[in-house]
Amino acid sequence: MPFDLGATVRLTADCLDPGGTPTTAATAVVTVTLPDGTTATPAVTETSTTGRYQADHITTLAGRHTVRWVWTSPAHAYTDAFDVREAAPPAIISLADGRRHLKKTDTADDDEIRVWIEATTRAVEQFVGPVVVRTVTETVRFTSARAVALTLTPALSLEGVTSRRPGGPAYRVEDLKLDPATGLVETADGGVLYGPLDVTYRVGRTVVGANILAASRIILQHLWRTQQGPGRPQRGVDDYDVSEPLPGLGFAIPNRAVQLLDPDSLGPEVG
Template structure:
C-alpha cells in the first residue's frame, strides 16, 4: 500500500541458508533506490535469528525499490513500495470515507487501504467526467498556424501561461487569450493564429464538487469496501450496488446507482 510522503516505512527481510533455514548473516546491507535514481542505505538491525528490520523516512513521492544483500550465508531479497504525492487529488477525504463506511475516525492500520481506494475512485470518476479535483496541468501542443488550441483536460479553469519551447518562438500573453472552460478551446482575442511548440500551463477541475459526484464517490467506495469483506466479486443485477455491465477501463468497479448520479457530468464519447 502507498505511504504518505514523510511517513516512516518499516522494511523487513529474512536471511535463509540454502536449505531455507533462517540464519544470522555476517553482513546485511539494505539499499533503497528512489524514483530519481538516488539511493539511501538505512541501517538494518537483526530482530531475531535471520530476521532484519530497518526504518526509512520517505522524502520523495513515487516508486521505491528495496534491495537486501546478505553474506555468510549469501542471500538476497528485492521488494518495492510507493509513496503518495504530498496532496494526492481525492474527491473524498479519508475522514469522509471512514464516516460513510461507519469506521472509527481514529487512525488505524486500514487508513492506507482506504486512502488507496479514495485515490482509485477519483481516477475512475475523472475518467468518465474529466477533472474534478482542481489541479495544475502542463501539456505540449505543436501548432502550425492554427486558429485555436484544444486543451486536453476539461473543465479548464484558467490559463496560467503559454510558453514557446522553440528558440525565437512567438510569445502569447495570457490576457490576450480566450478560454472556453467547457471545451478547452483557446483562441486569441484579437483574432489571428497560434503557432509553434507551446507548453500550456493551466488549471483544470471543478472549484465546487457537485453533490451528485460526491454521492457517487461514496457509493463506489462502499461498493468496493463490500467486496473486501466477503468472498466473490460484485454481483450482476439491478440492485443499488450491482453492476449491469462492466465499464470499459473500469470493469465492475462502478455500480449502477453511481453511474446514474454521474450521468449529468459525463463527458461525450471520445472526450473521456
C-alpha cells in the same frame, strides 16, 4: 499501502541460510532505487529476532521505489518494492466522509480506505472529467493554429504557456483566452499560436455537485464490498449492481452511480 511523501518507511527483511533458516550475516546492505533512478543506502541493523534486519528510509520522491537487500556469509538476497503518494493526491471525498459512509467507527482501516478513495476519484474523473482542483502541465503538439484544445476540462485558468521550440514565441497568460468548458485556448487578438507548447493550467470544479459526491460514496462502497469478500446479506444491494462494464472502467462503477454521474458524463467516449 502507499506511503505519504515525507514519511519514513521502515524496511524489513530476513537473511536465510541455504536451508531456509534465519541467520545472522557477516554484512547486510539495502539499496533503495528512487523513481528518478537515484539510489539511497540507509543504515541497516539486525533486530532482536535472529536474521531479521531493518532500515529506515525517509521518502523524498513520489512514485514506485524498489528495494534490494544483499547479505554475505551466508550469501542471500531479497527484492521488494513500495509506493509513495504525491504530496497532495486527488481525493474526491475526505477520509472522514469515507469512514462515515463505510460505517467505520475507528481508524484501523484508514490506510486502506484512503487507497479506495483515490481509486474512486480516478474512476469518477475518468467518467466526468477533473473534479478535484489542481494544477497540471500538458504538452500540446501542433505547428500553428488559431486555437488549441486542452485535454482536461473543466479548465479553470491558465497559469503559464511556454514554447517547446528553441527560440519559439513567448506567450503571456494575459494575452490568451481560455474557454473553461471546452478547454479551447486562443489569443485575445485572434492571432495564430505556434507550437508545440507546454501549457500549465488549473482544472477541476470549485463547487462539486451533490450528484458527484453521492456517486463517489456509492463507488467507494462498491469497491470496498468487492475486496472484503462474501459476508452477510446487505440491504440495498441493487444499488451496487453493474449491468455492463464501461469502456476503460470495467465494473468499477455500479448502476446507481452511473445514473447520478450521467448529467456530467463525458459521453460514450469515456475511457
